[in-house]
Each structure stands twice: as structure tokens, then as C-alpha cells.
Amino acid sequence: MTIARKQGRFITLEGSEGGGKSSLMTVVSGYLRDQGQEVVKTREPGGTSLGEQVRTALLDPEMTEIHPKAELGLMFAARVQHVETLIKPALRAGKWVVCDRFTDSTYAYQGGGRGIAAEVIEHFESIFLGEFKPDLTLLLDLPVDVGLKRASAEGVPDRFEREQTVFFERVRRTFLLRASQTDRIHLIDALQAQNKVAEDALEIIRTTCFGDHEGLS
Ligand SMILES: Nc1ncnc2c1ncn2[C@@H]1O[C@H](COP(=O)(O)OP(=O)(O)O)[C@@H](O)[C@H]1O
Ligand SMILES: [Mg+2]
Numbered sequence: 001m002t003i004a005r006k007q008g009r010f011i012t013l014e015g016s017e018g019g020g021k022s023s024l025m026t027v028v029s030g031y032l033r034d035q036g037q038e039v040v041k042t043r044e045p046g047g048t049s050l051g052e053q054v055r056t057a058l059l060d061p062e063m064t065e066i067h068p069k070a071e072l073g074l075m076f077a078a079r080v081q082h083v084e085t086l087i088k089p090a091l092r093a094g095k096w097v098v099c100d101r102f103t104d105s106t107y108a109y110q111g112g113g114r115g116i117a118a119e120v121i122e123h124f125e126s127i128f129l130g131e132f133k134p135d136l137t138l139l140l141d142l143p144v145d146v147g148l149k150r151a152s153a154e155g156v157p158d159r160f161e162r163e164q165t166v167f168f169e170r171v172r173r174t175f176l177l178r179a180s181q182t183d184r185i186h187l188i189d190a191l192q193a194q195n196k197v198a199e200d201a202l203e204i205i206r207t208t209c210f211g212d213h214e215g216l217s
Contacts, residue, residue, distance in 0.1 A: 006094060007091050007092060007094065008037070008038070008090065008091045008093070008094050008095045008096040008097060009091075009096050009097075009135040009136065009209055010087060010091060010096075010097045010099070010134045010135050010136075011028065011096065011097070011098045011099070011134060011135065011136045011137070011138070011205070011209075012098075012099045012100075012101070012102040012104065012134040012136075012137045012138070013025060013028070013098065013099070013100050013101070013137075013138050013140070014101060014102070014104045014105060014108075014137055014138065014139045014140070014175060014185070015139055015140035015141060015142075015147075015175060015190060016108070016142075016144065016147050016168055016171050016172055016175070017147050017148060017150075017151035017160075017161055017168070018142070018146070018147035018148060018149065018150030018151035018152075018154075019140030019141065019142055019147055019190045020140050020150075020190050020194065020197055021100050021101070021140060022100060023194060024138065024140065024197065024198065024201055025041055025098060025100055027198040027201065027202070028098050028138075028201060028202070028205065029041050029098050031202050031205065032096050032098070032205075035210070037095070037096045038093075038094065038095040038096065039095065039096045039097075039098060040086070040087075040090045040095050040096070040097045040098070041098050041100075042082070042086065042087070042097060042098070042099050042100070043099060043100035043101060044075075044078065044079060044082065044099060044100070044101045044102055044105065045058055045059075045074070045075060045078045045079075045101075046078070046082075047078075047082040047086055047087075047099070048078070048081045048082050048085055048086055050077075050078060050081045051078040051079075051081055051082050054074050054075075054077065054078040055078070057074070058071060058074060058075070058159065059158035059159050059160065060158075060159055061156075061157070061158060061159050061162055063159060064159075066159075068110060068114040068115070068116055069116070071110055071114065072106065072110045072114075072116055072120070072121065072124065073124075075106050075110065076106070076124045076125075076128045079102070079103070079106075079128060079129070080128045080129065083128075083129060083132060087099070088132075099134075102134060102137075103121075103125055103129070103133070104137060104139070104175065104178055104185065106121055106124075106125075107121055107174055107178055108171045108172075108174040108175045108178070109160065109171055111174055112170040112171050112173060112174030112175075113163065113167050113168075113170050113171045113174075133184065134184065135184075135208075135209070136184065136186070136204070136205070136208050136209060137184055137185040137186065138186055138188055138201050138204060139175055139176075139179050139185050139186065139187050139188065140188050140190035140197070141172065141175065141176065141179075141187055141188065141189065141190055142189070142190040142191045143191070144165055144168040144169055144172055145165070146191065147168070147190075148161075148165070148168065186204045186208070188200045188201060188204075
């Protein structure tokens with residue numbers, strides 16, 4: 001008798017600049033490996049060679065003339081390449097995929113930030129991804145000024161990081177709104193010390209992914 005190999009899970013890390021996504025990626029992937037899972041770490045925009053080229057263009061501070069709808073289209077072009085050629089095959093092979101930003105960031109930045117209607121983004125999401133969504137999303141939330149201060153210590157600001165505080169306030173509000181609308185998104189207070197953020201994140205993963213009700217069998 002053959003036993004079907006269990007499909008892996010897809011976890012995304014979200015939030016605005018300086019929330020601690022990159023730092024949490026290391027913690028989460030290390031934890032999952034300790035649980036015996038194979039883990040793929042990836043990011044958006046990016047994750048494939050096409051996606052990384054799109055990322056370079058979209059983050060380039062010299063690219064001052066990108067129309068918001070072109071930005072949206074490029075995000076989804078990179079995303080569909082990522083999902084179809086990397087994420088889905090990895091999940092089918094039983095691996096867990098942890099991704100730094102995904103579609104929730106598009107709602108927050110191109111929607112909340114740039115002002116594209118959520119319905120337009122939903123339309124793109126449905127055309128490009130169908131019903132495909134993360135199994136779990138960890139949203140690192142913190143006040144905009146604290147996040148920007150943390151991020152600015154990281155080096156030269158990219159095209160998004162050059163936006164004004166009001167832009168990031170809209171981004172944050174959109175993330176929080178989305179978190180209030182679905183159980184998939186779990187809010188984490190990113191103002192806490194890094195070890196407490198990590199503890200909260202792992203507790204959420206333990207209960208949602210390794211809990212009694214849907215334990216790995
Ligand atoms: N909870 C925290 N408290 C204080 N500093 C933090 C915390 N989390 C991350 N940092 C620091 O803030 C900066 C940005 O963190 P990073 O993980 O790169 O955030 P992101 O990837 O979300 O932009 C880094 O210098 C990191 O060490
Ligand atoms: Mg980062």
C-alpha cells in the first residue's frame with residue numbers, strides 16, 4: 001500500500017519595513033527544520049530569476065516613473081512565476097515554504113499605499129492565483145516611525161522605503177484591516193523584544209500547524 005506523502009504548508013511573513021520579517025525567517029525555518037520538515041525560504045518580489053529581476057526594477061530608487069498599475073502587474077507576474085515554478089512544486093514534494101511577503105503586501109502597498117482599489121487587486125489575485133493562499137500568515141505590526149527607524153539602520157533606502165510616513169500609515173492600516181477579516185492572518189506585536197516576537201510566532205505555528213486537531217500524521 002502506498003501512503004500519500006503529506007503536502008507541505010505555506011507560511012508567509014508580512015508587515016511594513018523594519019517589523020522583523022527577515023529576522024523571523026531564520027527563527028521560523030530553524031524551528032520547522034527541528035521538527036523534521038524540509039523548508040524552502042523565499043521572498044517576494046523575487047524567489048525566481050524572473051522574480052528577482054522584477055524585484056531589482058521595483059526596488060530601484062532611480063525608477064521614479066513606474067505607474068501604480070504597472071507596479072501591480074509586475075508584482076503579480078513575478079508572483080505567478082514564483083507560485084507555479086517554485087512554491088507549488090515544493091509543497092507538492094512535502095516541503096514547507098516560508099515566504100517573506102506575499103499577496104497581503106500587494107493589498108497593503110499597491111492598495112492601501114498607492115490607492116488601487118482592493119477589488120482590482122482581488123481580480124488580479126483570482127486570475128493569477130485562483131484559490132491559492134498561504135496556510136498561515138504572521139503579521140508583524142509596529143508603529144510606522146519605529147519601523148522606519150529600524151529599517152533605516154539597514155542601509156540605502158529602496159524605492160518603497162523612500163515613501164512618506166502617510167504612505168506607511170495607509171500600508172499599516174490595510175494590513176491591520178486584513179488581519180481583522182480572516183483567521184489566516186495572526187497579528188504579532190513587533191514592538192516586543194525579538195525573543196518575545198519569536199516566542200509568539202512559534203506558539204502560533206505550534207497551535208495552527210502542529211495542533212491536536214490537524215497534527216501531522
Ligand atoms: N523586535 C525587535 N526589536 C528591536 N529590533 C528589531 C526587532 N526585530 C528586528 N529588529 C531589528 O530591526 C532591523 C530590521 O529588521 P528586519 O528583520 O530586517 O525587518 P524587515 O525584514 O521586516 O524589514 C534589524 O536591524 C533587526 O535586527
Ligand atoms: Mg526584510
